[in-house]
Amino acid sequence: MKKTSICANGTAIKLYEYVEDFYLVSKPANTALKQLRKGLPTWVSSNTYHKMNISLWIYDDTAVNAFSCHYNQKHYIALSIGLLSAFWEEANNFINQENLSLIFHLSENKKSHYINFLYFYMLNFTVAHEFGHIVHGHLTGKKNGHYIEELLRITTDTNSEERKCQNWLTQLKEYDADSFAASIQTILFLQSWSDDTKINLASFDLMFITNYLCFRIFAEKTGRNFDEYLTKDIDEYDHPHPGIRMYYSFIHYFYWIGKFHEFNQDTIDILISGSDIVTRYEHIVLQKKALQKCYYSIAFTEKGAQHLMNLHNGWENLVEYYRHHSYIPIEKMEQINEMPILNFYKAHIKESTENER
Numbered sequence: 001m002k003k004t005s006i007c008a009n010g011t012a013i014k015l016y017e018y019v020e021d022f023y024l025v026s027k028p029a030n031t032a033l034k035q036l037r038k039g040l041p042t043w044v045s046s047n048t049y050h051k052m053n054i055s056l057w058i059y060d061d062t063a064v065n066a067f068s069c070h071y072n073q074k075h076y077i078a079l080s081i082g083l084l085s086a087f088w089e090e091a092n093n094f095i096n097q098e099n100l101s102l103i104f105h106l107s108e109n110k111k112s113h114y115i116n117f118l119y120f121y122m123l124n125f126t127v128a129h130e131f132g133h134i135v136h137g138h139l140t141g142k143k144n145g146h147y148i149e150e151l152l153r154i155t156t157d158t159n160s161e162e163r164k165c166q167n168w169l170t171q172l173k174e175y176d177a178d179s180f181a182a183s184i185q186t187i188l189f190l191q192s193w194s195d196d197t198k199i200n201l202a203s204f205d206l207m208f209i210t211n212y213l214c215f216r217i218f219a220e221k222t223g224r225n226f227d228e229y230l231t232k233d234i235d236e237y238d239h240p241h242p243g244i245r246m247y248y249s250f251i252h253y254f255y256w257i258g259k260f261h262e263f264n265q266d267t268i269d270i271l272i273s274g275s276d277i278v279t280r281y282e283h284i285v286l287q288k289k290a291l292q293k294c295y296y297s298i299a300f301t302e303k304g305a306q307h308l309m310n311l312h313n314g315w316e317n318l319v320e321y322y323r324h325h326s327y328i329p330i331e332k333m334e335q336i337n338e339m340p341i342l343n344f345y346k347a348h349i350k351e352s353t354e355n356e357r
Contacts, residue, residue, distance in 0.1 A: 004057070006076055008069040009147040015057035015078055028116065029084040032123050033058070039124070043131060043184055048327050054134060056127060058084065064221035067149035068130040070139040077130040079123070083150075086221055087126075090213050091118040099285045103277060104205075114206065121210040124188065125181045132180025137325025138173045148173070152223035152238065164235040171240050172318060175311040178245055182252035185211075190260055197266060201273045204253075208274030209281070211249050215242035216295060229298060234307050244307050247299035250275055251308075305339040312336055 002017040018033060019026040037056055041049045054075040061080040069076045095106065095115050106114055133139060133148050140146075148170075189207055194200055219226055219242045229241050240248075254271050261267065275296075282294045298304050313335045323330050 006069060006071045008067065008071065008076075008078075009149070013059055013078070015059050015076065017057065019058055019081065019084065023081060023085070025081075025085045025088045028088055028119055029058070031116075032120050035120065036124060036127050040127075040131070043128070044135060044328055048135075052134060052327055054131070063151060064217060065149055065151045066126050066130055067147060068133045068139060069148075070134075070146040075134045075139070077127055077134070079126065082221075083126070084123075086217055087122045087213075088119055090217055091115045091122065094118060094209070094213060097285065102284050103280045117206060118210055118213065121185065121188075121207055122214050125185055125210060125214055128181035128184035129177045131184075132177035133173065135327045136176055136180065136330055137322045137327070138177070140325045150218055150222050150239075164233070167238040168235040168314070170238045171235070171311060172315045174239050174245075175248065176315050176322075178249055179252050182249050183256045186253060186256035186260060190257070193261070197269070200266070200270055204270045204274045205277040208250075208253070208278060211246060212242075212278050212281070212296065215245045218242070219295070226295075230301070230303060234303075234310065240307070240311065241295070241298060241304070243295040243297065243299035244304055244311070246278065246296050247304065248308050248311065309336050309339060 004015050006013055006015060018030045023029075033056065040054065040056060043049075044052070052075055053073065054077065057076060057078045059078050059080055062082040063080055064082045064086045065080040066083055067078055069078070092115055094100070095111050095118070100106070130148075138148060185207060189203060192203060194203075218224075218239070224237065224239060226237070226241050229237075234241075250271065253274070254267065257267050257270070278296050282288045282296060288294045299308070312333070316333055316335055319330050319332050
């Protein structure tokens with residue numbers, strides 16, 4: 001098994017190719033890692049991939065974390081044992097929870113298949129997210145360090161305003177990395193596109209659920225508390241609220257599916273189905289009735305919509321800078337001053353939750 005050592009964020013870290021057999025998660029994790037390494041070179045052109053000099057590793061840490069790092073002219077993506085284990089536990093718990101049958105009808109003999117499906121897509125999104133940090137130049141240039149991770153690290157050597165500025169820049173890069181990850185997930189989804197609409201709906205429902213599970217784990221297992229999101233300033237957080245990440249991922253999926261496939265009623269139906277299943281999961285399965293307890297529903301508040309617009313517009317203001325450090329072209333989009341789909345989906349969520357009663 002290959003091993004190496006790097007210095008990341010001022011700390012020496014030993015990296016490993018695979019998970020040792022004595023870990024319970026070793027078999028599913030190593031199977032997924034093998035698949036992911038095959039996929040990485042296909043996400044960009046072979047020439048670009050060679051220039052990036054990128055590799056995927058794991059490291060022995062029980063904390064739930066993932067990071068991307070630029071070290072000695074090479075790029076590294078690393079997943080902690082804690083993350084690999086937390087994702088596997090989450091996928092199992094999700095599929096095996098008793099109340100899931102209220103929204104999903106899964107046959108017993110296919111449960112292991114669905115668990116592996118969720119696990120792979122959760123890891124794929126995470127790796128694609130870290131890949132996005134690298135390929136769009138987030139680790140190079142004066143505005144950046146050479147290391148980005150998921151864990152919350154509170155610095156004590158900055159004042160409140162400086163910390164807020166750092167938080168907001170981090171949120172903008174997270175927004176962009178999530179966008180790149182959504183494009184990779186879309187390609188995987190379209191590769192399994194079927195003439196049977198029901199199959200496409202089911203596949204997207206599960207894929208969108210993986211986003212929910214990822215964002216929930218990163219919110220709850222990395223030291224962040226979003227309970228006061230509705231009353232705090234958005235730049236008091238160094239990562240976007242998980243519901244906001246769900247909302248803009250929803251929009252990115254619509255964009256990428258429409259761009260690669262086409263914008264038609266099937267595309268709309270697929271996206272609505274994914275949005276509906278997450279809403280129903282929070283309200284019916286998890287029995288979360290209070291708005292502040294529902295990650296996804298918070299995104300459809302006025303504050304959530306404004307947060308999303310600020311992220312989009314803030315990133316667009318940085319595109320020209322990052323184009324000079326990116327390995328691939330970064331698409332420039334228009335600034336947005338309103339969310340025309342907001343009222344439609346607020347009504348959709350309201351109708352869905354009322355029907356549950």
